[in-house]
Amino acid sequence: MTGNLQATALLVDGATLSDQVTEVLRHNVVNGVWGVGDLLPSETALASDFDVSRTVIREAVSRLKAEGMLSSRQGRGAFVASNRPRQGFAIPECDMESQRKLAQILELRMGLEIEAAAIAALRATPEARLEIQRTAEAYDQTNQSDGPAVATGVSADLEFHRAVCVATGNDYYLGLFNYLVASLRETMLAGRLQALKRGGESRDAVQEHYDIAASIAEGDAECARQRMRDHLQMSSARLLAQLKTEEDSGE
Amino acid sequence: MTGNLQATALLVDGATLSDQVTEVLRHNVVNGVWGVGDLLPSETALASDFDVSRTVIREAVSRLKAEGMLSSRQGRGAFVASNRPRQGFAIPECDMESQRKLAQILELRMGLEIEAAAIAALRATPEARLEIQRTAEAYDQTNQSDGPAVATGVSADLEFHRAVCVATGNDYYLGLFNYLVASLRETMLAGRLQALKRGGESRDAVQEHYDIAASIAEGDAECARQRMRDHLQMSSARLLAQLKTEEDSGE
DNA sequence: ATTGACAACTTGTCATACAGGTGTACCAAT
Protein backbone atom coordinates (compact mmCIF):
# COMPACT_ATOMS: atom_id res chain seq x y z
CA MET A 1 0.00 0.00 0.00
CA THR A 2 2.95 2.30 0.57
CA GLY A 3 3.35 4.70 -2.28
CA ASN A 4 -0.22 5.33 -3.37
CA LEU A 5 0.11 8.76 -1.88
CA GLN A 6 2.83 9.73 -4.28
CA ALA A 7 0.66 8.64 -7.16
CA THR A 8 -1.81 11.40 -6.48
CA ALA A 9 0.67 13.93 -5.18
CA LEU A 10 1.58 14.89 -8.71
CA LEU A 11 -1.82 16.38 -9.35
CA VAL A 12 -1.34 19.33 -7.07
CA ASP A 13 1.57 21.57 -6.30
CA GLY A 14 0.70 23.84 -3.40
CA ALA A 15 -1.17 21.12 -1.56
CA THR A 16 0.00 20.14 1.87
CA LEU A 17 0.48 16.54 2.91
CA SER A 18 -2.79 16.75 4.81
CA ASP A 19 -4.56 17.89 1.66
CA GLN A 20 -3.19 14.98 -0.30
CA VAL A 21 -4.03 12.38 2.32
CA THR A 22 -7.51 13.86 2.63
CA GLU A 23 -8.05 13.41 -1.08
CA VAL A 24 -6.90 9.80 -1.02
CA LEU A 25 -9.09 8.94 1.93
CA ARG A 26 -12.10 10.62 0.37
CA HIS A 27 -11.42 8.78 -2.87
CA ASN A 28 -11.31 5.48 -1.03
CA VAL A 29 -14.65 6.15 0.60
CA VAL A 30 -16.44 7.49 -2.46
CA ASN A 31 -15.22 4.65 -4.65
CA GLY A 32 -16.23 2.03 -2.16
CA VAL A 33 -12.78 0.79 -1.21
CA TRP A 34 -14.10 1.21 2.30
CA GLY A 35 -17.83 0.55 2.51
CA VAL A 36 -20.23 2.42 4.73
CA GLY A 37 -19.85 1.18 8.28
CA ASP A 38 -16.41 -0.28 7.73
CA LEU A 39 -13.74 0.39 10.29
CA LEU A 40 -10.73 2.22 8.93
CA PRO A 41 -7.19 1.10 9.72
CA SER A 42 -5.90 2.72 12.86
CA GLU A 43 -4.24 6.09 12.63
CA THR A 44 -0.82 4.63 13.29
CA ALA A 45 -1.36 2.04 10.57
CA LEU A 46 -2.45 4.70 8.09
CA ALA A 47 0.51 6.86 9.05
CA SER A 48 2.76 3.94 8.32
CA ASP A 49 1.00 3.14 5.03
CA PHE A 50 1.18 6.70 3.76
CA ASP A 51 4.63 7.22 5.21
CA VAL A 52 3.61 10.39 7.02
CA SER A 53 3.21 11.25 10.66
CA ARG A 54 0.11 10.54 12.66
CA THR A 55 -0.41 14.29 12.81
CA VAL A 56 -1.13 14.40 9.09
CA ILE A 57 -3.50 11.44 9.27
CA ARG A 58 -5.41 12.99 12.15
CA GLU A 59 -5.74 16.26 10.26
CA ALA A 60 -7.13 14.49 7.21
CA VAL A 61 -9.52 12.33 9.20
CA SER A 62 -10.63 15.41 11.10
CA ARG A 63 -11.63 17.18 7.91
CA LEU A 64 -13.60 14.21 6.66
CA LYS A 65 -15.32 13.99 10.00
CA ALA A 66 -16.32 17.63 9.58
CA GLU A 67 -17.74 16.71 6.20
CA GLY A 68 -19.75 13.93 7.78
CA MET A 69 -18.00 11.31 5.71
CA LEU A 70 -16.17 9.70 8.61
CA SER A 71 -16.95 9.29 12.26
CA SER A 72 -14.78 8.17 15.12
CA ARG A 73 -15.03 7.28 18.77
CA GLN A 74 -12.31 7.13 21.31
CA GLY A 75 -11.15 3.61 21.91
CA ARG A 76 -13.11 2.18 19.01
CA GLY A 77 -11.69 3.62 15.85
CA ALA A 78 -12.81 5.57 12.83
CA PHE A 79 -15.45 4.26 10.46
CA VAL A 80 -17.17 5.34 7.28
CA ALA A 81 -20.36 7.23 8.10
CA SER A 82 -21.47 8.14 4.59
CA ASN A 83 -20.18 7.46 1.12
CA ARG A 84 -21.37 10.66 -0.43
CA PRO A 85 -20.56 14.21 0.52
CA ARG A 86 -23.53 15.56 2.36
CA GLN A 87 -25.13 18.60 0.88
CA GLY A 88 -27.35 20.43 3.24
CA PHE A 89 -30.01 23.02 2.69
CA ALA A 90 -28.24 25.89 0.96
CA ILE A 91 -29.26 29.21 -0.46
CA PRO A 92 -27.30 30.45 -3.47
CA GLU A 93 -25.73 33.82 -2.78
CA CYS A 94 -27.17 35.34 -5.91
CA ASP A 95 -30.68 34.75 -4.59
CA MET A 96 -30.17 37.68 -2.26
CA GLU A 97 -30.23 40.08 -5.14
CA SER A 98 -33.74 39.18 -6.23
CA GLN A 99 -36.48 41.00 -4.36
CA ARG A 100 -38.85 38.12 -4.90
CA LYS A 101 -36.46 35.49 -3.58
CA LEU A 102 -35.41 37.69 -0.70
CA ALA A 103 -39.04 38.01 0.32
CA GLN A 104 -39.36 34.24 0.24
CA ILE A 105 -36.30 33.81 2.43
CA LEU A 106 -37.69 36.29 4.93
CA GLU A 107 -40.91 34.31 4.88
CA LEU A 108 -39.04 31.16 5.74
CA ARG A 109 -37.35 32.98 8.57
CA MET A 110 -40.78 33.92 9.85
CA GLY A 111 -41.96 30.34 10.00
CA LEU A 112 -38.85 29.44 11.90
CA GLU A 113 -38.86 32.23 14.42
CA ILE A 114 -42.57 32.34 15.12
CA GLU A 115 -42.48 28.80 16.37
CA ALA A 116 -39.17 29.45 18.12
CA ALA A 117 -40.79 32.21 20.12
CA ALA A 118 -43.59 29.89 21.17
CA ILE A 119 -41.20 27.13 22.18
CA ALA A 120 -39.07 29.62 24.07
CA ALA A 121 -42.10 30.82 25.99
CA LEU A 122 -42.84 27.26 27.03
CA ARG A 123 -39.38 25.95 27.72
CA ALA A 124 -36.82 28.71 28.20
CA THR A 125 -34.67 28.46 31.28
CA PRO A 126 -34.61 31.47 33.62
CA GLU A 127 -31.11 32.29 32.35
CA ALA A 128 -32.30 32.22 28.75
CA ARG A 129 -35.21 34.52 29.58
CA LEU A 130 -32.83 36.96 31.21
CA GLU A 131 -30.57 36.83 28.16
CA ILE A 132 -33.52 37.66 25.90
CA GLN A 133 -34.39 40.62 28.08
CA ARG A 134 -30.76 41.72 28.10
CA THR A 135 -30.45 41.62 24.31
CA ALA A 136 -33.71 43.55 23.97
CA GLU A 137 -32.28 46.27 26.18
CA ALA A 138 -28.97 46.21 24.32
CA TYR A 139 -30.84 46.78 21.07
CA ASP A 140 -32.64 49.71 22.69
CA GLN A 141 -29.31 51.20 23.72
CA THR A 142 -27.78 51.01 20.25
CA ASN A 143 -30.81 52.82 18.86
CA GLN A 144 -30.60 55.62 21.39
CA SER A 145 -27.05 56.47 20.50
CA ASP A 146 -27.64 58.01 17.08
CA GLY A 147 -24.26 57.51 15.53
CA PRO A 148 -23.88 55.87 12.15
CA ALA A 149 -23.45 52.51 13.86
CA VAL A 150 -25.12 50.49 11.15
CA ALA A 151 -23.35 47.22 11.80
CA THR A 152 -23.80 47.53 15.54
CA GLY A 153 -27.53 48.03 15.18
CA VAL A 154 -27.99 45.05 12.93
CA SER A 155 -25.86 42.91 15.22
CA ALA A 156 -27.84 43.92 18.28
CA ASP A 157 -31.06 43.13 16.44
CA LEU A 158 -29.81 39.71 15.44
CA GLU A 159 -28.49 39.02 18.93
CA PHE A 160 -32.02 39.36 20.25
CA HIS A 161 -33.43 36.98 17.70
CA ARG A 162 -30.59 34.59 18.27
CA ALA A 163 -31.25 34.64 22.00
CA VAL A 164 -34.82 33.54 21.29
CA CYS A 165 -33.55 30.64 19.21
CA VAL A 166 -31.06 29.69 21.90
CA ALA A 167 -33.88 29.72 24.42
CA THR A 168 -35.71 26.99 22.52
CA GLY A 169 -32.99 24.58 23.56
CA ASN A 170 -33.26 23.17 20.06
CA ASP A 171 -29.92 23.11 18.25
CA TYR A 172 -31.53 22.97 14.84
CA TYR A 173 -33.63 26.06 15.29
CA LEU A 174 -30.43 27.86 16.25
CA GLY A 175 -28.43 26.26 13.46
CA LEU A 176 -30.92 27.16 10.76
CA PHE A 177 -31.30 30.66 12.15
CA ASN A 178 -27.55 31.15 12.09
CA TYR A 179 -27.39 30.04 8.50
CA LEU A 180 -30.24 32.26 7.40
CA VAL A 181 -28.87 35.38 9.04
CA ALA A 182 -25.40 34.66 7.70
CA SER A 183 -27.02 34.73 4.30
CA LEU A 184 -29.13 37.77 5.08
CA ARG A 185 -26.59 39.82 6.98
CA GLU A 186 -25.17 41.89 4.17
CA THR A 187 -28.58 42.59 2.76
CA MET A 188 -29.78 43.71 6.15
CA LEU A 189 -26.80 46.03 6.45
CA ALA A 190 -27.68 47.63 3.13
CA GLY A 191 -31.27 48.02 4.23
CA ARG A 192 -30.44 49.58 7.54
CA LEU A 193 -28.15 52.04 5.85
CA GLN A 194 -31.15 53.32 3.94
CA ALA A 195 -33.24 53.40 7.08
CA LEU A 196 -30.77 55.67 8.83
CA LYS A 197 -30.58 58.01 5.90
CA ARG A 198 -34.29 58.57 6.05
CA GLY A 199 -34.45 58.96 9.80
CA GLY A 200 -34.68 56.09 12.26
CA GLU A 201 -37.86 54.14 11.95
CA SER A 202 -36.51 51.30 14.02
CA ARG A 203 -37.95 52.67 17.22
CA ASP A 204 -40.97 50.50 16.59
CA ALA A 205 -38.72 47.47 16.45
CA VAL A 206 -37.29 48.24 19.88
CA GLN A 207 -40.73 48.17 21.44
CA GLU A 208 -41.64 45.03 19.54
CA HIS A 209 -38.57 43.32 20.95
CA TYR A 210 -39.58 44.32 24.48
CA ASP A 211 -43.09 42.99 23.90
CA ILE A 212 -41.84 39.67 22.63
CA ALA A 213 -39.44 39.37 25.55
CA ALA A 214 -42.32 40.03 27.94
CA SER A 215 -44.50 37.34 26.37
CA ILE A 216 -41.71 34.81 26.62
CA ALA A 217 -40.95 35.85 30.19
CA GLU A 218 -44.59 35.25 31.08
CA GLY A 219 -44.61 31.92 29.33
CA ASP A 220 -47.45 32.95 27.06
CA ALA A 221 -46.71 30.95 23.93
CA GLU A 222 -49.66 32.11 21.88
CA CYS A 223 -48.93 35.75 22.58
CA ALA A 224 -45.23 35.29 21.80
CA ARG A 225 -46.18 33.66 18.54
CA GLN A 226 -48.46 36.50 17.54
CA ARG A 227 -46.04 39.23 18.52
CA MET A 228 -43.12 37.59 16.75
CA ARG A 229 -45.28 37.21 13.67
CA ASP A 230 -46.26 40.87 13.73
CA HIS A 231 -42.71 41.96 14.38
CA LEU A 232 -41.21 39.93 11.56
CA GLN A 233 -43.94 40.95 9.18
CA MET A 234 -43.26 44.59 9.95
CA SER A 235 -39.49 44.35 9.79
CA SER A 236 -39.56 42.29 6.61
CA ALA A 237 -41.76 44.90 5.01
CA ARG A 238 -39.45 47.65 6.26
CA LEU A 239 -36.39 45.92 4.85
CA LEU A 240 -37.93 45.30 1.47
CA ALA A 241 -39.16 48.88 1.28
CA GLN A 242 -35.74 50.22 2.21
CA LEU A 243 -34.02 48.15 -0.41
CA LYS A 244 -36.53 49.35 -2.96
CA THR A 245 -35.78 53.03 -2.25
CA GLU A 246 -32.07 52.25 -2.41
CA GLU A 247 -32.58 50.67 -5.77
CA ASP A 248 -34.60 53.61 -7.02
CA SER A 249 -32.15 56.22 -5.79
CA GLY A 250 -29.21 54.17 -7.03
CA GLU A 251 -30.41 54.00 -10.59
CA MET B 1 -10.09 35.52 27.40
CA THR B 2 -9.11 32.29 29.08
CA GLY B 3 -12.13 30.39 30.21
CA ASN B 4 -14.63 31.28 27.52
CA LEU B 5 -14.34 27.73 26.33
CA GLN B 6 -15.64 26.31 29.55
CA ALA B 7 -18.64 28.61 29.30
CA THR B 8 -19.88 26.85 26.19
CA ALA B 9 -18.61 23.42 27.07
CA LEU B 10 -21.66 22.80 29.22
CA LEU B 11 -23.96 22.72 26.23
CA VAL B 12 -22.64 19.46 24.90
CA ASP B 13 -22.02 16.14 26.53
CA GLY B 14 -19.85 13.81 24.50
CA ALA B 15 -18.03 16.53 22.61
CA THR B 16 -14.27 16.48 22.43
CA LEU B 17 -12.15 19.53 23.06
CA SER B 18 -11.72 19.94 19.32
CA ASP B 19 -15.47 19.91 18.87
CA GLN B 20 -15.90 22.61 21.46
CA VAL B 21 -13.16 24.82 20.09
CA THR B 22 -14.57 24.37 16.60
CA GLU B 23 -17.94 25.60 17.79
CA VAL B 24 -16.47 28.66 19.47
CA LEU B 25 -14.40 29.56 16.43
CA ARG B 26 -17.38 29.09 14.15
CA HIS B 27 -19.47 31.21 16.45
CA ASN B 28 -16.86 33.99 16.38
CA VAL B 29 -16.86 33.99 12.61
CA VAL B 30 -20.61 33.76 12.12
CA ASN B 31 -21.26 36.49 14.67
CA GLY B 32 -18.74 38.82 13.15
CA VAL B 33 -16.29 38.85 16.05
CA TRP B 34 -13.76 38.21 13.32
CA GLY B 35 -14.76 39.84 10.06
CA VAL B 36 -14.19 38.38 6.64
CA GLY B 37 -10.55 38.83 5.69
CA ASP B 38 -9.36 39.31 9.25
CA LEU B 39 -6.30 37.46 10.41
CA LEU B 40 -6.92 35.13 13.31
CA PRO B 41 -4.62 35.04 16.31
CA SER B 42 -1.78 32.58 15.81
CA GLU B 43 -2.32 28.97 16.74
CA THR B 44 -0.08 29.27 19.76
CA ALA B 45 -1.97 32.34 20.92
CA LEU B 46 -5.30 30.57 20.50
CA ALA B 47 -3.98 27.53 22.29
CA SER B 48 -2.98 29.77 25.16
CA ASP B 49 -6.33 31.59 25.16
CA PHE B 50 -8.38 28.42 25.17
CA ASP B 51 -5.95 26.70 27.50
CA VAL B 52 -5.58 23.68 25.23
CA SER B 53 -2.74 22.31 23.17
CA ARG B 54 -1.93 23.53 19.72
CA THR B 55 -3.04 20.13 18.43
CA VAL B 56 -6.63 20.88 19.40
CA ILE B 57 -6.52 24.32 17.80
CA ARG B 58 -5.10 22.89 14.60
CA GLU B 59 -7.79 20.25 14.49
CA ALA B 60 -10.53 22.87 14.89
CA VAL B 61 -9.02 25.22 12.33
CA SER B 62 -8.59 22.31 9.98
CA ARG B 63 -12.28 21.47 10.09
CA LEU B 64 -13.31 25.06 9.45
CA LYS B 65 -10.88 25.15 6.54
CA ALA B 66 -12.60 22.08 5.15
CA GLU B 67 -15.89 23.95 5.47
CA GLY B 68 -14.47 26.87 3.55
CA MET B 69 -14.93 29.19 6.50
CA LEU B 70 -11.23 29.69 7.19
CA SER B 71 -8.14 29.66 5.04
CA SER B 72 -4.51 29.58 5.98
CA ARG B 73 -1.11 29.85 4.41
CA GLN B 74 2.16 28.73 5.77
CA GLY B 75 4.10 31.57 7.24
CA ARG B 76 1.24 34.02 7.01
CA GLY B 77 -1.48 32.82 9.31
CA ALA B 78 -5.13 31.87 9.16
CA PHE B 79 -7.83 34.28 8.08
CA VAL B 80 -11.59 34.30 7.70
CA ALA B 81 -12.55 33.29 4.18
CA SER B 82 -16.34 33.37 4.53
CA ASN B 83 -18.82 33.95 7.28
CA ARG B 84 -21.27 31.64 5.65
CA PRO B 85 -21.03 27.85 5.75
CA ARG B 86 -20.51 26.72 2.19
CA GLN B 87 -22.50 23.55 2.61
CA GLY B 88 -25.47 25.34 4.05
CA PHE B 89 -27.61 24.10 6.88
CA ALA B 90 -26.88 20.43 7.37
CA ILE B 91 -27.85 17.76 9.85
CA PRO B 92 -25.22 15.12 10.65
CA GLU B 93 -26.47 11.66 9.84
CA CYS B 94 -25.59 10.32 13.24
CA ASP B 95 -28.03 12.76 14.84
CA MET B 96 -30.86 10.54 13.66
CA GLU B 97 -29.85 7.88 16.12
CA SER B 98 -30.39 10.05 19.15
CA GLN B 99 -33.97 10.22 20.35
CA ARG B 100 -33.39 13.66 21.78
CA LYS B 101 -31.95 15.06 18.56
CA LEU B 102 -34.59 13.35 16.46
CA ALA B 103 -37.28 15.00 18.55
CA GLN B 104 -35.61 18.35 17.95
CA ILE B 105 -35.51 17.76 14.21
CA LEU B 106 -39.19 16.88 14.20
CA GLU B 107 -39.82 20.06 16.14
CA LEU B 108 -38.05 22.07 13.47
CA ARG B 109 -40.16 20.38 10.85
CA MET B 110 -43.23 21.49 12.78
CA GLY B 111 -42.22 25.13 12.73
CA LEU B 112 -41.69 24.87 9.02
CA GLU B 113 -44.87 23.08 8.06
CA ILE B 114 -47.25 24.88 10.38
CA GLU B 115 -46.47 28.15 8.70
CA ALA B 116 -46.44 26.45 5.31
CA ALA B 117 -50.01 25.32 5.87
CA ALA B 118 -51.07 28.86 6.72
CA ILE B 119 -49.35 30.33 3.69
CA ALA B 120 -50.86 27.65 1.50
CA ALA B 121 -54.31 28.49 2.79
CA LEU B 122 -53.80 32.12 1.85
CA ARG B 123 -52.01 31.79 -1.44
CA ALA B 124 -52.37 28.36 -2.98
CA THR B 125 -53.49 28.27 -6.58
CA PRO B 126 -56.59 26.20 -7.41
CA GLU B 127 -54.35 23.59 -8.99
CA ALA B 128 -52.22 23.37 -5.85
CA ARG B 129 -55.34 22.95 -3.69
CA LEU B 130 -56.52 20.12 -5.91
CA GLU B 131 -53.13 18.46 -5.67
CA ILE B 132 -53.26 18.61 -1.89
CA GLN B 133 -56.68 16.98 -1.93
CA ARG B 134 -55.43 14.35 -4.36
CA THR B 135 -52.43 13.41 -2.22
CA ALA B 136 -54.66 13.21 0.86
CA GLU B 137 -56.87 10.71 -0.97
CA ALA B 138 -53.87 8.79 -2.22
CA TYR B 139 -52.63 8.43 1.34
CA ASP B 140 -56.06 7.15 2.31
CA GLN B 141 -55.87 4.55 -0.46
CA THR B 142 -52.51 3.19 0.59
CA ASN B 143 -53.81 2.73 4.11
CA GLN B 144 -56.90 0.84 2.99
CA SER B 145 -54.89 -1.75 1.12
CA ASP B 146 -53.44 -3.60 4.07
CA GLY B 147 -50.34 -5.06 2.52
CA PRO B 148 -46.96 -4.59 4.09
CA ALA B 149 -46.35 -1.62 1.83
CA VAL B 150 -44.23 0.28 4.31
CA ALA B 151 -42.32 2.39 1.85
CA THR B 152 -45.45 3.20 -0.13
CA GLY B 153 -47.26 4.44 2.94
CA VAL B 154 -44.42 6.68 4.01
CA SER B 155 -44.07 8.03 0.50
CA ALA B 156 -47.77 8.82 0.24
CA ASP B 157 -47.62 10.58 3.58
CA LEU B 158 -44.68 12.68 2.51
CA GLU B 159 -46.29 13.46 -0.84
CA PHE B 160 -49.16 15.12 0.97
CA HIS B 161 -46.85 17.24 3.08
CA ARG B 162 -44.76 18.08 0.07
CA ALA B 163 -47.86 19.22 -1.78
CA VAL B 164 -48.57 21.66 1.03
CA CYS B 165 -45.07 23.06 0.75
CA VAL B 166 -45.39 23.35 -3.00
CA ALA B 167 -48.64 25.22 -2.51
CA THR B 168 -46.87 27.97 -0.59
CA GLY B 169 -45.19 29.00 -3.81
CA ASN B 170 -42.08 29.52 -1.71
CA ASP B 171 -39.08 27.62 -3.05
CA TYR B 172 -37.28 27.69 0.27
CA TYR B 173 -40.10 26.11 2.24
CA LEU B 174 -40.07 23.32 -0.29
CA GLY B 175 -36.31 23.11 -0.37
CA LEU B 176 -35.95 22.87 3.36
CA PHE B 177 -38.79 20.36 3.57
CA ASN B 178 -37.13 18.20 0.97
CA TYR B 179 -33.88 18.28 2.87
CA LEU B 180 -35.49 17.43 6.18
CA VAL B 181 -37.46 14.48 4.87
CA ALA B 182 -34.41 13.19 3.02
CA SER B 183 -32.74 13.10 6.42
CA LEU B 184 -35.79 11.65 8.16
CA ARG B 185 -36.88 9.14 5.58
CA GLU B 186 -35.06 6.08 6.84
CA THR B 187 -36.04 6.77 10.39
CA MET B 188 -39.66 7.14 9.34
CA LEU B 189 -39.51 3.83 7.55
CA ALA B 190 -38.24 2.13 10.69
CA GLY B 191 -41.01 3.73 12.71
CA ARG B 192 -43.76 2.75 10.31
CA LEU B 193 -42.53 -0.80 10.29
CA GLN B 194 -43.22 -0.93 13.99
CA ALA B 195 -46.61 0.69 13.51
CA LEU B 196 -47.73 -2.00 11.09
CA LYS B 197 -46.59 -4.78 13.38
CA ARG B 198 -48.81 -3.47 16.12
CA GLY B 199 -51.81 -2.85 13.93
CA GLY B 200 -52.32 0.30 11.90
CA GLU B 201 -52.79 3.37 14.01
CA SER B 202 -52.28 5.63 11.03
CA ARG B 203 -56.02 5.85 10.37
CA ASP B 204 -56.01 8.96 12.50
CA ALA B 205 -53.38 10.46 10.24
CA VAL B 206 -55.58 9.93 7.18
CA GLN B 207 -58.39 11.96 8.69
CA GLU B 208 -55.97 14.63 9.84
CA HIS B 209 -54.71 14.98 6.29
CA TYR B 210 -58.26 15.42 5.03
CA ASP B 211 -58.96 18.06 7.66
CA ILE B 212 -55.84 20.01 6.77
CA ALA B 213 -56.68 19.83 3.08
CA ALA B 214 -60.17 21.15 3.85
CA SER B 215 -58.82 24.11 5.80
CA ILE B 216 -56.46 25.03 3.02
CA ALA B 217 -59.20 24.63 0.43
CA GLU B 218 -61.37 27.04 2.40
CA GLY B 219 -58.51 29.50 2.76
CA ASP B 220 -58.72 29.41 6.55
CA ALA B 221 -55.11 30.05 7.50
CA GLU B 222 -55.59 29.95 11.25
CA CYS B 223 -57.43 26.67 11.10
CA ALA B 224 -54.85 25.16 8.78
CA ARG B 225 -52.15 26.22 11.17
CA GLN B 226 -53.85 24.64 14.13
CA ARG B 227 -54.65 21.40 12.37
CA MET B 228 -51.18 21.04 10.97
CA ARG B 229 -49.79 21.66 14.43
CA ASP B 230 -52.00 19.01 15.95
CA HIS B 231 -51.27 16.56 13.17
CA LEU B 232 -47.51 16.95 13.40
CA GLN B 233 -47.57 16.82 17.16
CA MET B 234 -49.49 13.57 17.00
CA SER B 235 -47.43 11.97 14.31
CA SER B 236 -44.16 13.02 15.89
CA ALA B 237 -45.28 11.47 19.14
CA ARG B 238 -46.33 8.35 17.25
CA LEU B 239 -43.00 8.05 15.52
CA LEU B 240 -40.98 8.53 18.68
CA ALA B 241 -43.13 6.01 20.52
CA GLN B 242 -42.75 3.50 17.72
CA LEU B 243 -39.02 3.84 17.69
CA LYS B 244 -38.97 3.43 21.43
CA THR B 245 -40.85 0.13 21.27
CA GLU B 246 -38.52 -1.01 18.52
CA GLU B 247 -35.59 -0.16 20.72
CA ASP B 248 -37.09 -1.98 23.66
CA SER B 249 -37.94 -5.10 21.69
CA GLY B 250 -34.62 -5.03 19.94
CA GLU B 251 -32.62 -5.12 23.13
C1' DA C 1 -21.93 -20.48 32.26
C1' DT C 2 -21.11 -16.12 34.45
C1' DT C 3 -18.29 -12.80 36.20
C1' DG C 4 -14.38 -9.87 36.84
C1' DA C 5 -9.71 -8.50 36.33
C1' DC C 6 -6.53 -7.64 32.88
C1' DA C 7 -4.04 -6.84 28.61
C1' DA C 8 -3.97 -5.04 24.15
C1' DC C 9 -5.69 -2.28 21.30
C1' DT C 10 -7.99 2.36 19.83
C1' DT C 11 -8.61 7.64 19.62
C1' DG C 12 -7.89 12.15 22.17
C1' DT C 13 -4.62 15.30 23.99
C1' DC C 14 -0.22 17.30 25.32
C1' DA C 15 4.61 18.82 24.79
C1' DT C 16 8.51 19.64 22.12
C1' DA C 17 11.14 20.21 18.19
C1' DC C 18 12.32 21.56 13.64
C1' DA C 19 11.62 22.74 8.55
C1' DG C 20 10.03 26.03 5.43
C1' DG C 21 7.43 30.22 4.15
C1' DT C 22 6.47 35.34 5.06
C1' DG C 23 6.93 39.86 6.60
C1' DT C 24 9.61 43.48 8.83
C1' DA C 25 13.11 46.13 10.76
C1' DC C 26 17.61 47.36 10.30
C1' DC C 27 21.80 48.45 8.16
C1' DA C 28 24.98 49.36 4.41
C1' DA C 29 25.89 51.08 -0.16
C1' DT C 30 24.60 54.24 -3.40
Place this chain on the structure above:
DNA sequence: ATTGGTACACCTGTATGACAAGTTGTCAAT
Protein backbone atom coordinates in the same frame (compact mmCIF):
# COMPACT_ATOMS: atom_id res chain seq x y z
C1' DA D 1 17.28 60.14 1.25
C1' DT D 2 16.59 56.17 -1.40
C1' DT D 3 17.53 51.67 -2.33
C1' DG D 4 18.82 46.95 -1.68
C1' DG D 5 19.94 43.16 0.81
C1' DT D 6 20.02 40.61 4.97
C1' DA D 7 19.18 38.88 9.36
C1' DC D 8 15.55 38.07 12.54
C1' DA D 9 11.07 37.12 14.44
C1' DC D 10 6.95 34.93 13.69
C1' DC D 11 3.82 31.96 11.32
C1' DT D 12 2.03 27.33 9.69
C1' DG D 13 3.23 22.47 8.39
C1' DT D 14 5.11 18.29 10.00
C1' DA D 15 7.39 14.77 12.98
C1' DT D 16 7.92 12.36 17.27
C1' DG D 17 7.11 10.54 21.72
C1' DA D 18 4.34 10.24 25.60
C1' DC D 19 0.24 9.65 28.33
C1' DA D 20 -4.92 9.76 29.34
C1' DA D 21 -9.20 7.71 28.46
C1' DG D 22 -12.32 4.58 26.19
C1' DT D 23 -13.32 -0.11 24.03
C1' DT D 24 -12.85 -4.98 23.23
C1' DG D 25 -11.36 -9.61 23.70
C1' DT D 26 -9.20 -13.04 26.77
C1' DC D 27 -8.67 -15.91 30.43
C1' DA D 28 -8.86 -17.44 34.94
C1' DA D 29 -11.65 -17.89 39.14
C1' DT D 30 -15.98 -18.70 40.81
